[in-house]
Amino acid sequence: MSERVRxxxxxxxxxxxxxxxxxxxxxxxxxxxxxxxLAERGARVAIFxxxxxxxxxxxxxxxxxxxxxxxxxxxxxxxxxxxxxxxIVMETWGVPDVLVNNAGLDTQPSAPPEVSGxxxxxxxxxxxxxxxxxxxxxxxxxxxxxxxMAKAGRxxxxxIGSIYGMLSPIxxxxxxxxxxxxxxxxxxxxxxxSKSGVYNLTRYLATYWGAKGVRVNTLTxxxxxxxxxxxxxxxxxxxxxxxxxxxxEDEYNGAIIFxxxxxxxxxxxxxxxxxxxWTAW
Numbered sequence: 122m123s124e125r126v127r128x129x130x131x132x133x134x135x136x137x138x139x140x141x142x143x144x145x146x147x148x149x150x151x152x153x154x155x156x157x158x159l160a161e162r163g164a165r166v167a168i169f170x171x172x173x174x175x176x177x178x179x180x181x182x183x184x185x186x187x188x189x190x191x192x193x194x195x196x197x198x199x200x201x202x203x204x205x206x207x208x209i210v211m212e213t214w215g216v217p218d219v220l221v222n223n224a225g226l227d228t229q230p231s232a233p234p235e236v237s238g239x240x241x242x243x244x245x246x247x248x249x250x251x252x253x254x255x256x257x258x259x260x261x262x263x264x265x266x267x268x269x270m271a272k273a274g275r276x277x278x279x280x281i282g283s284i285y286g287m288l289s290p291i292x293x294x295x296x297x298x299x300x301x302x303x304x305x306x307x308x309x310x311x312x313x314x315s316k317s318g319v320y321n322l323t324r325y326l327a328t329y330w331g332a333k334g335v336r337v338n339t340l341t342x343x344x345x346x347x348x349x350x351x352x353x354x355x356x357x358x359x360x361x362x363x364x365x366x367x368x369x370e371d372e373y374n375g376a377i378i379f380x381x382x383x384x385x386x387x388x389x390x391x392x393x394x395x396x397x398x399w400t401a402w
Contacts, residue, residue, distance in 0.1 A: 134384040138163030141214045142381065143207075145169045145197050145262055146224030150345060150370055151281070153182060155221050158374035159381065160186035164219070167210045169195040169203075169262075171224075197224055197258035203265040216273045219381045220266045222259040222280045225316075226251045228309045230295060230354045237306045248311040255315035256322070263326055263337070271333040279380045280323050282341040282392065284399050286316025294357040320392060327390030336389040338380055343396035345370050363398030 142159050146152040147168030160166045166189060168174070174182075174192035183190050191213065195206035210217060228237055236247050259280055270276025290308035298306035319339060326337040344358055346367040359365050376395055379385050394400055 135378055135382045136162070137219070137378060137381050140164040140218040140381065141210065141216070142166045142219035142221065143169055143210060143217050143262075143266060144221040144223055145195075145258070147192070148172075148174060148182070149223065150347065151342070151373060152221075152223045154370050154374055155223060155377050156190060157183055157186065158371075158377055159219070160189040162378065164189065164381070165214050166190050167206070167213075167217075168192045169197060169206050169224070171196050197262050198253050200261050200265060203261055207265055207269065211269070216269050216276075217266055218270075218276055220262060220270070220276070220278045221377065221381075222262050222278070222319075224258060225255045225281065225312075227283075227312050229349075230298060230306060230351065231349070232306075234304045234306075237309060239305065239307055240310055243309055243311070247309075248314075251309075251311035252315045252318075255312070256318045259319055260322060263322070267326065267330065267335060267337075270335045271330050274334040276335040277381050277385070278323075278326065278335065278337040279377065280319050280337070280339045282319050282323075282339045283312070283316040284341060284343045284394075284396050285313045286319060287341060287392075287394075287400060289313065291361060294354070294361060297353050297357065323392070324390045331389055336385070338385070338388060338390070339392045340373065340376050340380060341392055341394045341396060342373055343368060343399045361399070361402075363401060366397065368395075368397060 137159055142164050144152055144155050144166060147156045148170050156166050156168055173194045179190050179192050180187040193206045193209050196202040263278055267278060292307060295306045295308055323337050323339045344367045373395060376393055
């Protein structure tokens, strides 16, 4: 019996061609980059987003790879919504190979005082909302999608963390806001607390599903440049950064391909930090 000839994609350690991926929050700043980099390399990608996006929006957002992308309306904080979304993916393509838990809530420096003030006054309902999306939503997505991966005996889950989940925010970066407005801006606790929980969720699931072929890792980014950020915030942030600049939105794409592909086949329970050196100080 002759040996089957390997395809060029199979010979490429970093190939994701033919893979089925889900990206939560896939229409956000980084989410769009993750969808694009996977789909342009031949993966079939389902965007899970709370808001509905029609085929025309998908085609306009991903003009080079729209044929590989579908958008599914899913609320990641609701298990039944996740189950319905996963059913659509499985009926369309099959069991996912990759899950990128990217959806999340954060508080930007432009946030109003009622959600960016002193810790003592931080609203309980906002704390609960952020934890519900960032941590509970990641837990539920892993629970629903990961269960099917485990049954199939393969899969890669990539949880998106944050440097502010590893380290406490440097509040001095934001002190200029009070000088300008007279109102203090404090980088809130909710984002840090929720993202820190993602790391041990990753480690827990890596050990829980390790023998079933499902790998679970965290990707930790630092701040990403946006045109809407004010110049003083950018200057303060970059001064603290060893590379003296914020990340470009496409600088995490290589890590996503690495973690989604065979190139990382023996990697699980790890935290891949790509932060311009922020955590090296």
